[in-house]
Amino acid sequence: MQDELFEQMKRAIIAGDPERAKELSEQAIAQGVPPLDAIHYGFVPGLNEVGQQFETGEMFLPDLVLAGEAMKAATSTLEPEIRKTGAARESLVKIVLGTVKGDIHEIGKTLVGTMLSASGFEVFDLGVDVSTELFVHKTKELSADIIGVSALLTTTMMGQKDVVRALDQDGLRPRVRIIIGGAPVTQGWADEIGADGYGKDAFATVALVKNLLKKQNVLPIK
Numbered sequence: 001m002q003d004e005l006f007e008q009m010k011r012a013i014i015a016g017d018p019e020r021a022k023e024l025s026e027q028a029i030a031q032g033v034p035p036l037d038a039i040h041y042g043f044v045p046g047l048n049e050v051g052q053q054f055e056t057g058e059m060f061l062p063d064l065v066l067a068g069e070a071m072k073a074a075t076s077t078l079e080p081e082i083r084k085t086g087a088a089r090e091s092l093v094k095i096v097l098g099t100v101k102g103d104i105h106e107i108g109k110t111l112v113g114t115m116l117s118a119s120g121f122e123v124f125d126l127g128v129d130v131s132t133e134l135f136v137h138k139t140k141e142l143s144a145d146i147i148g149v150s151a152l153l154t155t156t157m158m159g160q161k162d163v164v165r166a167l168d169q170d171g172l173r174p175r176v177r178i179i180i181g182g183a184p185v186t187q188g189w190a191d192e193i194g195a196d197g198y199g200k201d202a203f204a205t206v207a208l209v210k211n212l213l214k215k216q217n218v219l220p221i222k
């Protein structure tokens with residue numbers, strides 16, 4: 001039965017139907033389906049399909065926009081449920097998060113932020129199209145411990161390198177940990193630009209952050 005629901009979720013994204021996506025999210029909540037399962041096994045496969053069809057020229061920009069809207073309707077319906085499953089705030093660790101300059105993809109970054117805050121961290125989401133200067137400014141202003149930089153385009157990945165370099169030049173590098181993510185990003189790229197870690201998805205990012213803090217002895221993490 002869950003498989004059928006996931007299939008309908010996938011179809012709602014491909015059809016670019018925000019209302020249907022919202023309805024199916026509510027259905028998942030009512031049926032007790034874990035919200036992250038709905039996102040990862042239901043809606044994300046729909047986005048992947050749209051991404052592939054866009055690449056092969058079977059779908060066009062308006063389809064991509066509508067699929068994004070449908071996904072946003074799903075995630076905003078499911079987000080309060082994700083937060084409910086969250087841990088109590090267990091630390092004063094501050095995480096600044098944003099999508100690099102020139103890049104307006106927000107869905108994955110927002111999901112990462114939701115998971116991190118549900119895991120007890122204090123998250124400051126700067127949004128999308130964030131300049132390197134703003135990343136640096138907010139890191140200082142908030143005395144942030146971790147900076148998460150998202151990029152979804154091969155052309156904007158360079159922005160992640162710029163953020164690492166700017167934090168380094170500003171002398172902030174020794175006390176902050178920089179993590180990166182986004183569909184085209186890999187561990188190899190993280191190593192190449194000197195980031196402290198790469199998160200494949202929201203689950204992996206929570207584990208990554210806990211590991212980095214453990215290494216630094218910042219937190220007595222369970």
Ligand code: B12
Nearest residue numbers: 051068103104106107108148150153154181182199201202
């Ligand atoms: C939806 C979408 C859009 C929507 C975004 C809506 C929104 N509000 O976010 C819109 C329509 C705006 C859009 C626009 C464009 N898009 Co687009 N888009 C997508 C699509 C289909 C899905 C992205 C998504 O939301 N995935 C779901 C989330 C959950 O996954 P995710 O983002 O990867 O995030 C996860 C991980 O990567 C990780 N993560 C993400 N961020 C971070 C950050 C940190 C710190 C960490 C640790 C982890 C982490 O955790 C997340 C959660 O699990 C992808 C295809 C794809 N399958 O990725 C194309 C895709 C990314 N887009 C693409 C393109 C080309 C564009 C445009 C250039 C199209 C155009 N001609 O205008 C524009 C660029 C606009 C811009 N300047 O940014 C290409 C990129 C190709 C490339 N390699 O460069 C893709 C891959 C499609 C394709 N196959 O061709 N897009």
